[in-house]
Amino acid sequence: MSDVLVVAEHRRGDLRDVSYELVTAGRELADELGGDLNLAVISGDVDSFAEHLDRPGVDTIYTVEDGEEFDHNVYQSAIEELLSRTDATAVIMPNSVNGLDYAPALAESEGIPLVTDATAIAYDDGLTVTRDMYGSKVETTVDVAGDRFALTIRDGEWEPVTGVGDATIESITIDTPESGARVTGFEEVAAGDIDISEADVLVSVGRGIEEEDNIDVVQELADALGATLSASRPIVDNGWLPKSRQVGQSGKVVTPDVYIAIGISGAVQHVAGMKGSDTIVAINTDPNAPIFDIADYGIVGDLFDVVPELVAQFE
Structure with a gap:
């Protein structure tokens, strides 16, 4: 009983990036436990999802064809069935709206401890989970008791797996208990414009912009770079x-x-949302601003002088 089961996530027909990060995290833990890595693909176009998730390190992919979108009862029942079949030590799920919906119910039904929002995990005669608390002001470690456990991981903390694998793909069916509730469709909530989490390049503006009208200065840089405009709180x-x-x-x-x-x-709450960026460039008048601690490149200067110069360079 040393295997790991990870649960992929998809929305509106597309796998979410965290699914590939889950494979990386799951493989690392499976290596420490000395077991196999199993992956669950539940609902939606399971065959296509399984093909995309057949990456190095995955031993078996289990597909459960039941509906198109997330359904609490389907996910919980499917994972319970897979835990029974694989006798896995650990189940790892995304720390998302969906993951946090079914993870507590799964942990309760299986009688196993659950640790949410993990940013690092390690196993050495017991599981140790790293997670942030108090608005990411404090990093803590949690020692988990018991032979089996459940985790949700924060997206952006593990590198997404790449390459082509040779996993065994197995289709299973489940009996979903009647609960009086069933998802019949998906309705997108109006987000206002675009999804910044999908952008390749982000130009983000903060309090230093001083006035709303000055945002146009930063928007010009975003346009010159073909980037997306984002912001701090x-x-x-x-x-x-x-x-x-x-x-x-x-x-x-x-x-x-x-x-x-x-x-x-560079307040900790903001850094928690962007520290996984490949390359970070910071522009700030304060040379001691915390953002420079994580920046790959820093420019100490007035944004109203620096940004127009950058626009001129890129146009």
Whole structure:
């Protein structure tokens, strides 16, 4: 009983990036436990999803064809069945709206401990989970008792797996208990414009912009780069940009190829939402701003001088 089961996530016909990160996290834990990595693909176009998730390190992919979108009862029943079949030590799920819906019910029904929002995991005669608390101001470690356990992981903390694998793919059927509730469709909530979590390049504006009208200065840089405009919380709280553009713990977690932070000091809540970016560029007048601690490149200067110069260079 040393295998690991990870649960993929999809929405509107597309696998979410965290599914590939789950494979990385699951493989690392399976290696420490000395077991196999099994992957569950539940609902939707399971055959296509399984093909995309057949990556190095995955031993077996189990597909459960039942409905198109997420359904609490289907997911819980499917995972319970797979845990019974594989006798897995650990089940790892995304720390998403969907994952946090079924994970507690699954842990309760299986009688196993659950640790949510993990940012690192390690096993050495017992499981140790790293997670943030108090608005990411404190990093804590949790020692988990018991021979079996459940985890949800924060997206953006593990590198997504790449390459082509040779996993065994097995289709299973389940009996979903009647509960009086059943998902029959999916309705997208109006987000206002775009999904910043999908952007390759983000130009993010913070309190240093001073006035709403000055956002146009940063928008010009975003346009010159073919980038997407995002913001820190003060900009959204002021009503200068919609909530859909907010990066941070109370906004969205983003992992673009390039993240340009303009007039952003680097509060821990904001950093928690963008620290997984491949390359971070910071522009700030304060040389001691915390954002420079994580930036790959830093420019100490007035954004109203620096940004127009950058626009001229890229146009």
